[in-house]
Amino acid sequence: MSARVPIGRRIEWLAAEHPDRVAVHAIGVRAPEDVTWRELDGRANHCAAVLSEGGLPDDPTVVVCLPNGLDHVVATLAAWKLGATVVPLDTRLPPDEAGRLTAAIGPARFVGDPAHTPPCPVVRPVEWAQGWRAAAPPPAGAVPRSATATGGTTGSPRIILRRRGWLFDERDPVSARDRALGLDTGQVQLVTTPLFHSGFGALYQGLAFGHTVVLTPRFMPSLVADAIERYRVNVLRLVPTMMKMLLLPGVGLGAKDLSSVRALHHGTAPCPxxxxxxxxDLLGPERVFESYSSLEQLGFVSIRGDEWLAHPGSVGRPEPGAVVVVDDDGAQAGPGVVGRLFFRSPDGRGPQYLVAGERLATWRDGYFSVGDLGSLDADGYLYVRGRAQEVINVGGTNVYPAEIESVLLSAPSVADACVVPQPHDLLGSVPHALVVPAEGFSVAVLDSYCRDRLSLHKVPVSYEAVAALPRTGTGKLRRTTA
Known part of the structure; x- marks a missing residue:
């Protein structure tokens, strides 16, 4: 069995093997910039030297608060060359929130805008600019890792460590599970999701696989559609709102050559x-992969398109790990019964934290829940219904907003939608729909559309047209402000 090497060493090997091959196409609002493997490795080496000025602890932490772009890639690789744990932050966080997160992390290097006023040394991209050097400073000896910041359901900061370090098999970095998801070495990957969330793992795993990465500063439907054809993209990750926007007539996706695409990955929210x-229909079922997981990485569930057609609405079966559905009495529920989902990781361990916040609910030995609801069918396929705190009790019957939203979002005249509870004198609460209209929108037509597809108690009692919905950069709804 060959050794597992840090991602920094993989990048050095790729730079030596393919020095003049493009590693990153940075495209978007400005002129495209192509960076070769040799240039990328040298820039990261120089940035690592800047980050290490003044000395670093044996197990350093580097907070990267930069937008999607080459600076993010260079800073992250530089930190990993030093054996650091990288924590990416959303650049749109209010300064006070960014300050609270970095204060909770403790001693660290902060890469980004000093306006965020973090309580730690700040390094700005201008300090390493276009510098290049052949070799990186000696690493601190720690395994390169990453962690994801979240406020959690109570708002208390949590920094969740990725379970595995950024180590890869030096001969064949792609695992059997990766290949089952359409991934391989040397592919072209499009990254348009945020680098403080799902885009982070996709991009840096892709670089370790030797992918040529096409990186956009943000999601722009026409730019993404053009890039798939122009760069002959093999792999991309989208969230459902992006998938719907790309299908809008004005984007012209149907006229593009999509034959290069081998894997579309989507997740983070239910897909209508x-x-x-x-x-x-566009790509073929064997090229579309849906996944379901959580930041805590308790388990991983995925399903390929052809399998989904046999189990529509499912997100698949857990692999690795296990999932059980628990009813209100704390007992394991049978097939088809909706309850709280509890996951058990393959090693039976709970989440790993750089900073721990609120405790997750537990069930028996080694099962944890992030609060999602769902059911399993007789074959073990998982169906997710939403979050426990989002359920609307309509006259004693539980109604799941995610189910109604899926129908609303499938309507041609709806660009985006959200369902929230509305007080009702008789029933206690009823569904109320917030809708971002598209061409041809009509409340009467939309209500008829819903009545044809939903049970009567699930049909929204009222509809409200809004200009936009409060979504995060990852595509998730901020329901508390909807």
Whole structure:
């Protein structure tokens, strides 16, 4: 069995093996910039030297608060060359929130805008600029790692460590599970999701695999559609709102050559049935992969498009790990019964934290829940219904907003939608729909559309047209402000 090497060493090997091959195409609002493997490695070496000025502890932490772009890539690789734990932060966080997170992390290097006023040394991209050097400073000896910051459901800071360090098999970095998800070495990958969330793992795993990465500063439908064809993209990750926006007539995705795409990965939120089927038709079912997980990485569930067609609405079966559905009495629920989902990781361990916040609910030995609801069918396929705190009790019957939103989002006249509870004198609460209209929108037509597809108690009692919905950069709804 060959050794596992840090990602920094993989990048050095790729730079030596393919020095003049493009590693990153940075495209977007400005002129495209292409960076070769040799240039990328040298820039990261120089940045590592800047980060290490003044000395670093044996197990350093580097907070990277930069937008999608080459600076983010260089800073992250530089930190890993030093054996650091990288914590990416959203650049749109209010300064006070960014300050609280970095204060909770403790001693660290902060890479980004000093306006965030973090309580630690700040390094700005201008300090390493276009510098290049052949070799990186000696690493601190620690395994390169990463962690994800979240406020959690109570708002208390949590910094969740990625379970595995950024180590890869030096001969064949792609695992059997990766290959089952359409990944391989030397592919072209499009990254348009945020680098403080799902884009982070996709991009840096891709670089370790030797992918040529096409990186956009943010999601722009026409730019993404053009890039897939122009760069002959093999792999991309989208969230459902992006998938729906790419299908809008003005984008012209249907006229593009999509034959290069080998794997579309989507997740983070439920995908409307109509949107999912449209992409299955565009790419072919065997090229569309849906995944379900949590920041705590308790388990991983995925399903390929052809398997989804046999189990529509499912997110697949857990692999690795295990999942159980627990009812209100704390007992394991049977097939088809909706309850709280509890996951057990393959090693039976709970989440690993750089900074711990609120405790997760537990069930028996080694099962943890992040609060999601769902059910399992007789074959073990998982169906996710939403979060426990989002359930609307309509006259004693539980209604799941995610189910209604899936129908609303499948309507051609709806660009975006959210369902929230509305007080009702008789029933206690009823569903109320907030809708971002698209061409041809009509409340009467939309209500009829819902009545044809939902049970009567699930049909929204009222509809409200809004200009936009409060979504995070990852595509998730901020329901508390909706």
């Amino acid at each position: 049935d109509g949107v999912k089927r449209a992409w299955l």
